[in-house]
Every structure is written in C-alpha cells, then in structure tokens.
Amino acid sequence: MATVYSLVCFGGLAGKTVTFTDSGDVVNLATHGMRDGAGVEFSTTGSLPTFSPSQSRYYIRQGADAGKFILYDTSAHAIAGGATGLVTFSGTGSGTHTVKGAYFLDLTTVQKARYGASGSERIYDGIFSWLDARQVAGTSLYDSEVCEIGDNFTETRSTTSPAIDLPVASILITSSVGGIRSPAFHAGSTGNGYLLNYSASFSGSALKLNTQFSIVNGIRVLAGGTSSNGFSFIRMFCTVCNSIVFSNTLGGNYSGTVGIFFGVPGCQAYNNIVYNMATGISLAGYGGSRGTAIYNNTCVRNKNGFSASNPVSTDMFIHNNISVGNTVANWVNNYVPTCISATANAGEETDFxxxxxxxxxxxxxxxxxxxxxxxxxxxxxxxxxxxxxxxxxxxxxxxxxxxxxxxxxxxxxxxxxxxxxxxxxxxxxxxxxxxTWGLTGSTDITMATTDFADYSNLVLYPASASSPQVNSGIPVYNAYGYDIVDAVRPNYEPSTHPDEIVDVGAFEYDHGNGLAPATVTISINGMANGSEFAIYKTSDMSEIAAPQSTTGTYSASYTYTADTNIIVRVRKGTAATKYLPYEYAGTITSAGFALTVAQIPDTIA
Missing domain, CATH: 2.40.30.20 (Elongation Factor Tu (Ef-tu); domain 3)
Known part of the structure; x- marks a missing residue:
C-alpha cells in the first residue's frame, strides 16, 4: 500500500493562459482567483509586452472584475493599491502568454519530487483537476490518495461537480503540505485561505464524498444556488473537519441549501463553521444512524441550525455543538432517541x-x-x-x-x-x-451571539474566558485533539481536572491550558536537624513551601502543569551547630524535584 501525494496551487504545473490589454495595463484571465499581493511570473511562445519597470516577478491586484488584474512592483504596493509601484506596459506581445504563481515557482526540486517525476509532477490547478487526472491515471485499491492544497486562491466552478470518487483505500483533501498548514489554510477566518467557489446556481453538492474513508480537512466552500449543498456524505466512514461552509446570502435565501448533509451512517463532522445556509447541519434517513459523530461545530446565521428529518436508530454522538443566531430555528425536530449520546450542545435563551x-x-x-x-x-x-x-x-x-x-x-x-x-x-x-439536542442527564448550555468575540464580523471564538461556551464541553472518545485552528483541546477527565475541560463550538479558547496537571514529588534531604527552610518560585517569589523547621528531610506532593524554576533556602543559626545560609536554584519538572543539601558549618558564629 502506497500513499500518492498530489499538490493543488494556482495555475498548477502548466500555468494559465492570459492576454494583455494595453489600455489600462490590464491582464485578462477569467475568474483568476488570486489574492491581492500574490506574486506571478509570465512566459510566452512569442514576445511579452514591454513592462515598466522590467522585472521577473510582479504582484497582482484585482482589476475591474474577477477576470482582470493589474500589476505592481512589490506585494505591499499591490495590497495598498494606488499609483505607487503600479506597473505599466506597452503593446500586447505576440504568441501564447502563460502566467504561473509564486507558490509553484518557489518550490524546490526536492519539494516537487514529492509529487512525481520531474516535468510530470502531480501538480494541479484545482481539486477537480486533480480528481480528473487521478481518475484517468489509474489508481490502486490499496493506495491512499492525498490532495494537498498549498496556495491561497479561489477555485471557481460554474457547474455541478462530480463526486469525489476514486477506487482507492482512502482519500485526504487537506490544506496542509507535508503535515504543515500551508497558505491555503483559513486559520479560523471566514475570509481567508483557499476557497472552492460556485459562481452559479446548480443542484447538488460542492463536494460529494463518494469514496469510503474520505477526509476533507481545513478548507472553505462557498455553495451557491437554490438547491446546492456544501458537503454531502454519500459513502460511509467519511469526515469533514476544520472547514468553513457558507453561501453569500445572509439568512440563506436558498430553499434547499445544506452546509453539511449526512445521508449515510458512520460519518463525522467536527470543528466546522457553517453560516448563511438554509440549514447548517442536516441528518436524513440513514445519515443519523450507527456511528455518526457530530461534535464541536458552530452553526450561525443560517435559516435553521441543526435539523433531523427522521428519528434514527443507534449509536449517534452529538456533542459540544453551538447553534445560535439562526433566523428561524437553532435546533429543529428534537429527534434524540435514548439510544444515542447527546450532551453539551449550546442554544440561545429562546431554545429553552x-x-x-x-x-x-x-x-x-x-x-x-x-x-x-x-x-x-x-x-x-x-x-x-x-x-x-x-x-x-x-x-x-x-x-x-x-x-x-x-x-x-x-x-x-x-x-x-x-x-x-x-x-x-x-x-x-x-x-x-x-x-437543544440532549438526553437524560444532558448538560444544557445557554449562550448569546454576544458571547462570540465579534459576531457581526463572524469572529466566532469566545469573547472571554468567562463566556458560557468555555470549559463547558465533554471529552469525545477518539476525537481529534485540536480545534479548528489547530489549537490543542484537552482530552482528560474533567472530574479530576475541572479547569481543563473541552470548550463548546469550533474554537478552543484557552488552547487546552497545556498538559493535564500531574502530581509529582518534591524531596529535600540532608538538612541539619533544627534547620529552617523554604521554597519559592523564581518568577514572583511566591511560596511553594512556607518557612518551616525540619528534622532533616522534606517530602511533599506538587501539582505539576509546567516546568517551574524555584529557589530553596536553608538556614540554621539559633543553636549549635550553626550553619551558613544555603541557597539552591533548581527546576521542578514532570519528574518532580529532588535535592540533597550540603550545609557548611559556621565556624565564626
């Protein structure tokens, strides 16, 4: 079994064909999708226009529409706009002109080798170019296909998409390259990162997962149209996580749009944000049955947040979700049979x-x-x-x-x-x-849109440590250990570590507060009988062990959360034998702290 890696970036391996318009110094490329400040370079089969200034790399800024851009001499000037650094050119050149993006051009030979032989690397200009190529190439049932999105750009489609369907063991579509988040990652911002954009109305789904064990991790999807969904599960054991799904119409003025649609059992959705859809997350038929897991999602500004069209049978897990600020209902059809697990889901006061x-x-x-x-x-x-x-x-x-x-x-x-x-x-x-969806003994969370950092601008992490969604969730068995921005989520038992509890929704406010507290031992030996000692934190001189007398040894338990620098002070000057003051600087680690004191007698006192 092999893992076959492919890369998606603006222009792919071959680049894209452009034309130039002398008047206004405009470069033409339909729905180019590049971000302001992105670097590009041109090549041609004939001659290029004469640029001023002349340089190998230019930086783009959106032109009059999505099919045009203008050029600047630096990225900063392109982002700022205006006259400073604006590139002009004369003529339109001859031959066929090609543009390639800086992300592709800056790949090293070693980086390209990850994607195949030199000159024929598996580097594509979009998810569906990758899918088309891999379907033609011939894949193995025993291989895993990985589509890594490296570039921050918009892939625009005007028609319905084919299902993600390859005869392979598993598929991963991710905004990580080599396990590291790339510029394609949204970093929790609804307006940043790679975007799969549907510019026209269509019936279907932006991404239909039709291969078992398919995972989509960390992308944005804009679903347009009167009956189009964002993600649809049509094969078992698929996952959508760390992703953002939306439409452009506030309140979802689309009759049939669903952000994430569960149509088969055994699928998962976690750490996602869904907004501006008719329904955020929908369970239908077998989609709400055995093995379905929905946790730590945030649904806002939809018509309906969570909806189920059928009460379903067994083994569902619905935990730690937020559904607030939806225009019709946050939680629709309270189908929560006693045979599933559901708790710690948040709604507004009106949901109670x-x-x-x-x-x-x-x-x-x-x-x-x-x-x-x-x-x-x-x-x-x-x-x-x-x-x-x-x-x-x-x-x-x-x-x-x-x-x-x-x-x-x-x-x-x-x-x-x-x-x-x-x-x-x-x-x-x-x-x-x-x-809100919950079972016997469920924890019910009441929150408001004001409990987000900036709801009006879709900044959806908690406003403060005291927001009701913070430390209100439950650890989910076999859950991914990170939130939508790859911040650590705690996964230990809240009854033993009450300050280290999973947050509700897609964001973990306190990043898990580091490691779970552990009990370690502080041990000090060799002190002269009758000595007094104390232990202080170096950072603020607060007491870990208050001044006290000793018969020679000290042992105590200490709650360890991180390495802590300390100072140990020992003295004996009130009765013979007297000793010089003793001070030692050390560190309490995850293994604890042990010290054998070597006091020096005071021969003068």
Whole structure:
C-alpha cells in the first residue's frame, strides 16, 4: 500500500493562459482567483509586452472584475493599491502568454519530487483537476490518495461537480503540505485561505464524498444556488473537519441549501463553521444512524441550525455543538432517541421554553405555546429556577410525547408508546423544555451571539474566558485533539481536572491550558536537624513551601502543569551547630524535584 501525494496551487504545473490589454495595463484571465499581493511570473511562445519597470516577478491586484488584474512592483504596493509601484506596459506581445504563481515557482526540486517525476509532477490547478487526472491515471485499491492544497486562491466552478470518487483505500483533501498548514489554510477566518467557489446556481453538492474513508480537512466552500449543498456524505466512514461552509446570502435565501448533509451512517463532522445556509447541519434517513459523530461545530446565521428529518436508530454522538443566531430555528425536530449520546450542545435563551402543567381528565397536560412537537418525540423538562417537578416527572430525564392535544398542549409518557402520566399536581416554579439536542442527564448550555468575540464580523471564538461556551464541553472518545485552528483541546477527565475541560463550538479558547496537571514529588534531604527552610518560585517569589523547621528531610506532593524554576533556602543559626545560609536554584519538572543539601558549618558564629 502506497500513499500518492498530489499538490493543488494556482495555475498548477502548466500555468494559465492570459492576454494583455494595453489600455489600462490590464491582464485578462477569467475568474483568476488570486489574492491581492500574490506574486506571478509570465512566459510566452512569442514576445511579452514591454513592462515598466522590467522585472521577473510582479504582484497582482484585482482589476475591474474577477477576470482582470493589474500589476505592481512589490506585494505591499499591490495590497495598498494606488499609483505607487503600479506597473505599466506597452503593446500586447505576440504568441501564447502563460502566467504561473509564486507558490509553484518557489518550490524546490526536492519539494516537487514529492509529487512525481520531474516535468510530470502531480501538480494541479484545482481539486477537480486533480480528481480528473487521478481518475484517468489509474489508481490502486490499496493506495491512499492525498490532495494537498498549498496556495491561497479561489477555485471557481460554474457547474455541478462530480463526486469525489476514486477506487482507492482512502482519500485526504487537506490544506496542509507535508503535515504543515500551508497558505491555503483559513486559520479560523471566514475570509481567508483557499476557497472552492460556485459562481452559479446548480443542484447538488460542492463536494460529494463518494469514496469510503474520505477526509476533507481545513478548507472553505462557498455553495451557491437554490438547491446546492456544501458537503454531502454519500459513502460511509467519511469526515469533514476544520472547514468553513457558507453561501453569500445572509439568512440563506436558498430553499434547499445544506452546509453539511449526512445521508449515510458512520460519518463525522467536527470543528466546522457553517453560516448563511438554509440549514447548517442536516441528518436524513440513514445519515443519523450507527456511528455518526457530530461534535464541536458552530452553526450561525443560517435559516435553521441543526435539523433531523427522521428519528434514527443507534449509536449517534452529538456533542459540544453551538447553534445560535439562526433566523428561524437553532435546533429543529428534537429527534434524540435514548439510544444515542447527546450532551453539551449550546442554544440561545429562546431554545429553552417555559411550560405549565394542568389536569386534563385525570392526565398531566403540558402547555407550551406553538410547541410543534409530534407524537413519540423525546422530551426533557428542566429546572428553570427553584422549581419542583410535577409528581411522575423527573427533571432532565427523557420522556415521550404521548398525544398532541392541540397546537399548544400535549401529554407525555415515561416510555415511547407507553401510558400517559396521570395528574397528581402541577409542580411549582419555572419549568422549561430545552430544544437543544440532549438526553437524560444532558448538560444544557445557554449562550448569546454576544458571547462570540465579534459576531457581526463572524469572529466566532469566545469573547472571554468567562463566556458560557468555555470549559463547558465533554471529552469525545477518539476525537481529534485540536480545534479548528489547530489549537490543542484537552482530552482528560474533567472530574479530576475541572479547569481543563473541552470548550463548546469550533474554537478552543484557552488552547487546552497545556498538559493535564500531574502530581509529582518534591524531596529535600540532608538538612541539619533544627534547620529552617523554604521554597519559592523564581518568577514572583511566591511560596511553594512556607518557612518551616525540619528534622532533616522534606517530602511533599506538587501539582505539576509546567516546568517551574524555584529557589530553596536553608538556614540554621539559633543553636549549635550553626550553619551558613544555603541557597539552591533548581527546576521542578514532570519528574518532580529532588535535592540533597550540603550545609557548611559556621565556624565564626
């Protein structure tokens, strides 16, 4: 089994054909996709225009439209725009002109060798050029195909795309090159990095994962059209992670667009941001069954955040997700059967709806205005503040809607299809039904769009350490250990390390606070009987061990989180034999700290 690497960058191996317009000094290339300040070089089969200044590399700035750009002498001047550094040229040259990007041109011979033989390297100008070439090349069922995106540019398509479908063991499409994030990586910014852009309406998905064990990691997708999705799972065991999916229309004025669509079991979506879609993340049919895992995603500004069209059977995992600021509903269709795991999902205050209880012909009648819940749907009731549950109900425990009495009322049963609970009393205090997805014992998180750093500009990491999504999640079994920007997530037991808990949503605010705390031993021996000693941190002279007397040894446990420089001070001057003051500088490491003191008698005192 081999791993076959390919590279995607602007222009690919061959470059792109351009033309020049003398008037206005414009270079023409349809939907070129380059960023302002990107470096380019030109070649030709004939002669190029006469440039002023004349240099081998120029830097582009967007022209009057997406098919034009102008040139500058430096990247900084191109980014700034204006007259300074603007390149002019005379004539349009002759022959066929080609432009190549700086990313490709700056690759070393060794770097290119990663992608095949010299002159025929597997270097393409887009994901679908890579797919087309690999389908023609002939692949092996035993090989893994890796498509590394190296360049920060936009790949534009105007028609629906073929499925990512190769007869191979696995596929990885990633914004890392050689395991290191490249300029294609968005770094958590909705406006940065490689972008797969659909410029026209189409029916289908931007990326359809049709090969088992396919992974897409760390890219942006702009899904345009009235019925187009971002990512669709159409084969099992596929993953989308660390990615950003959106449309250009706030509130998703598209009737059918879904950011991430689960249509088959066994797939995963984590550390993703979805916004401006009709639905952020949708489960349908088998897409919500065995092995499906959805965790640490952030859905905002969609019409609907999370939605399920069918209650499904077994072994789903839905944890640590944020769905707030969506224009119609954050959490749609509370299909959360008792056989799945779901907790620590965040919604807004409006997702926790107050209810009242009354007697209806001897049955406990629940009143919730416009509840929209159907028979058989699991329901939880939670304490909204100093409340007492009606007899027969237990807070934060799944029960099931038995009968829809009206648009505002229903009865409940302890089991699906069971007998409706009888009325004994109405309970007291504020009692609510959470519409965030969760099971018996679930942690429910209430947050607002103001709990993001800058919601209006889609800066979606937590506003502060006290934001409700910080340290509110749960460790997810076999989860990726990093967040959307590759910051470390803690993965140890929160009951033993309560300050080291996974954050909810795509971003880890505190980067995991380093390693999990560990208990190590500080051991000091050889001190003269009757000596006094103390241990201080070098950084601020705070006490680790307060001044105290000793019979000769000291041993204590210490909670280690990082290497800590210390000073040990020992003295004995109150009774014979007296000793000179002793001071030692050392470091507490993950192995602890051990010291044997060698005091010197004071022969003068």
């Amino acid at each position: 709806k107050a209810v009242t209880f009354s007697n209806s012909s001897g049955l406990l009648l629940v009143t919730l205005a416009g509840h929209g819940i159907t028979a058989g749907t699991p329901v939880r009731f939670i304490d909204g503040g100093s409340a007492v549950a009606p007899t027969g109900l237990t807070f934060n425990t799944i029960v099931y809607l038995k009968t829809v009495v009206s648009t505002d009322t229903f009865t409940v049963a302890l089991s699906s299809g069971g007998t409706a609970i009888s009325y004994t009393d109405a309970g007291s205090g504020t009692i609510k039904v959470p519409f």
